[in-house]
Amino acid sequence: MNLFTRAASLRRPAPPTAPQHPLGPPAFAPTANRADPALAALTGEWLIDPAHSRIGFSVRHAMVTTVRGSFTEYQSRLYFDGRDPSRSRAEIVLSTASVDTGVEQRDAHLVGRDFLDAANHPRMRFVSTTVQLVEPDVYRMNGELTIKDITRPVDLELTYIGHVVDAFGDERVGFDGTTTINRSQWGLTYSQKLAEGGAMVSEKVRLQFDIAAIRTLPA
Numbered sequence: 647m648n649l650f651t652r653a654a655s656l657r658r659p660a661p662p663t664a665p666q667h668p669l670g671p672p673a674f675a676p677t678a679n680r681a682d683p684a685l686a687a688l689t690g691e692w693l694i695d696p697a698h699s700r701i702g703f704s705v706r707h708a709m710v711t712t713v714r715g716s717f718t719e720y721q722s723r724l725y726f727d728g729r730d731p732s733r734s735r736a737e738i739v740l741s742t743a744s745v746d747t748g749v750e751q752r753d754a755h756l757v758g759r760d761f762l763d764a765a766n767h768p769r770m771r772f773v774s775t776t777v778q779l780v781e782p783d784v785y786r787m788n789g790e791l792t793i794k795d796i797t798r799p800v801d802l803e804l805t806y807i808g809h810v811v812d813a814f815g816d817e818r819v820g821f822d823g824t825t826t827i828n829r830s831q832w833g834l835t836y837s838q839k840l841a842e843g844g845a846m847v848s849e850k851v852r853l854q855f856d857i858a859a860i861r862t863l864p865a
Contacts, residue, residue, distance in 0.1 A: 681779055685728030688809060688819055692859035694722040694738070695818070700856040701740065705829075706848035715747035715756070717770075724859055726819070731785055734777040740770045760836040767794045775799075787823070793832035800825050802855070816860050823855035 702716035719741040727733035743764040745756050757764040774789040783806040791800045807820030829835075829851050838846040 681728060681731055682782065685806075688726055688728040688817075690726065691862050692724040692726055692819060693862045694720070694724065695858045695860050696720070698858035700854070701738065702854045702856070703851050704854065705851045707846070713747055713752070715745055715753075717741065717744050718746050719744035722859075731777050731779045734774070734785075734787075736772070736774040736787065736789070738772045742768055742770055761834050763794060772800070791827070791832070793834070796832045798831055800827060800853075804855070819859050819861075821855070821857045821859070823857070824852060826850055826852045 696718070700716050701720060702714060704712050704714045707713045717740040721739045723735075723737045725733075725735045741764075742762040743757050745753055745762065747753055747756070756762055762770075769792075771792040772789055774787050776788045778786045778788075780786050780803075785804040785806070787802040787804055789800055789802065790797050802823045802825045804821050804823040807822060809817070809819045811817055828849050830849055836847060
């Protein structure tokens, strides 16, 4: 599979098997709630469907408006264990040059040296370390986020949306996730000030994961 493609070859579902996950053995964490037994059938490998997903962000601009954007090119590897959520794993690698806010001039600024510096740091990466069920249908995913070769821990809150079999016979599952980071901790230190003294771009950035994933078979 090419590293960054908008589409991927998907296979029809197969009965869940014991995971041989490319990210290595899963980390374990205690769960505060018992997993819904009905989710056991969802155990297996999944691939994010870019046509129906959004990996995005929002940030306050000029103290009075919010700019929203997303990354349109990425590779994902997901393993969900409905029996024991602590065995679940996720990795997402994004192309920094694929940032899209709907304004060409702003996108060019974001991929430049003031922010993502895509020429020297073409990839961003999130890798989970632990997953914990904290409420029915709500998971806490701890992981490491790497931007500009700086790796720091982040915590995601993920909500299970549901599961369907689509018109083509593919199994789909949905999750929504969010977290807030301080961009300067990853070297995104652009600090232009307004005439009134406030920041042109807020330090706080909200990351949003609207995920529709399709079950696949390991390669």
